[in-house]
Amino acid sequence: MNNFKEKKVITIGTVSELTGLSERQIRYYEERKLISPERTKGGTRKYSFEDVEKLVLISEKMDKGMGTFEIRKEDKKAKQKDLHEMLKGQINAAFHIRK
Amino acid sequence: MNNFKEKKVITIGTVSELTGLSERQIRYYEERKLISPERTKGGTRKYSFEDVEKLVLISEKMDKGMGTFEIRKEDKKAKQKDLHEMLKGQINAAFHIRK
DNA sequence: CGTGTAAGGAATTCTGACACG
DNA sequence: CGTGTAAGGAATTCTGACACG
Numbered sequence: 415m416n417n418f419k420e421k422k423v424i425t426i427g428t429v430s431e432l433t434g435l436s437e438r439q440i441r442y443y444e445e446r447k448l449i450s451p452e453r454t455k456g457g458t459r460k461y462s463f464e465d466v467e468k469l470v471l472i473s474e475k476m477d478k479g480m481g482t483f484e485i486r487k488e489d490k491k492a493k494q495k496d497l498h499e500m501l502k503g504q505i506n507a508a509f510h511i512r513k
Numbered sequence: 514m515n516n517f518k519e520k521k522v523i524t525i526g527t528v529s530e531l532t533g534l535s536e537r538q539i540r541y542y543e544e545r546k547l548i549s550p551e552r553t554k555g556g557t558r559k560y561s562f563e564d565v566e567k568l569v570l571i572s573e574k575m576d577k578g579m580g581t582f583e584i585r586k587e588d589k590k591a592k593q594k595d596l597h598e599m600l601k602g603q604i605n606a607a608f609h610i611r612k
Numbered sequence: 613c614g615t616g617t618a619a620g621g622a623a624t625t626c627t628g629a630c631a632c633g
Numbered sequence: 634c635g636t637g638t639a640a641g642g643a644a645t646t647c648t649g650a651c652a653c654g
Contacts, residue, residue: 418562423523423531425645427624428559432522437625438636446635456644458625460527463517481634524624526645536646537615545614555623557646580613 419467422452422460429461433469440469446482448472448489518566521551521559528560532568539568545581547571547588 426437433440443449444459449468451459475485525536532539542548543558548567550558574584 418517421562423527425524425624427553428522436636442635454526458644463520524645535615541614557623
């Protein structure tokens with residue numbers, strides 16, 4: 415019940431205000447697979463606070479001259495690292511249970 | 514930076530989905546001073562996750578046959594209690610600093 | 613009192629495209 | 634490549650009112 419940050423509930427206009435990015439930029443970053451908003455039945459995009467945070471990071475990287483392709487690559491690496499940590503944790507847990 | 518729950522960013526349609534209440538009900542509870550959404554420049558209402566939680570509680574109380582007036586009274590009492598606790602805490606703190 | 617609804621208008625968002633570079 | 638913009642349409646929201654009870 416406490417995953418507010420991950421709930422997709424914010425419309426693009428509000429995201430634009432929160433991040434300082436234009437709606438055009440936000441939609442473009444979606445096209446480049448950097449974020450994945452949900453949609454209402456009518457087709458309106460809905461973002462989470464997590465998306466907003468991601469967008470701020472993306473914005474900073476773009477300012478540094480990084481391209482969307484590299485940003486996506488970095489993002490993937492980060493996710494794999496997370497997955498790695500998770501698996502490590504589970505393996506450890508299993509190990510401790512066994513002994 | 515971590516007050517997601519209090520940020521007014523959700524539109525009424527989404528709040529309706531999250532709570533199961535009709536937009537009519539949500540607007541009416543505002544009229545009865547049970548919640549206080551913000552507005553965009555254009556006049557669109559924006560709610561926080563906190564508002565959503567409040568609405569769920571309100572909904573339960575309405576189901577029990579409670580009226581909006583009593584609900585508002587209860588809400589006020591709760592707030593005064595919170596304030597009381599807070600002051601008590603500060604007085605305590607001040608006391609401990611003095612001795 | 614609390615809520616549904618039809619009405620008309622305004623604000624918001626959407627897509628595909630052209631432009632610049 | 635990344636972003637601005639004008640274009641036309643569709644989805645969303647708004648208010649004030651009438652209805653029922």
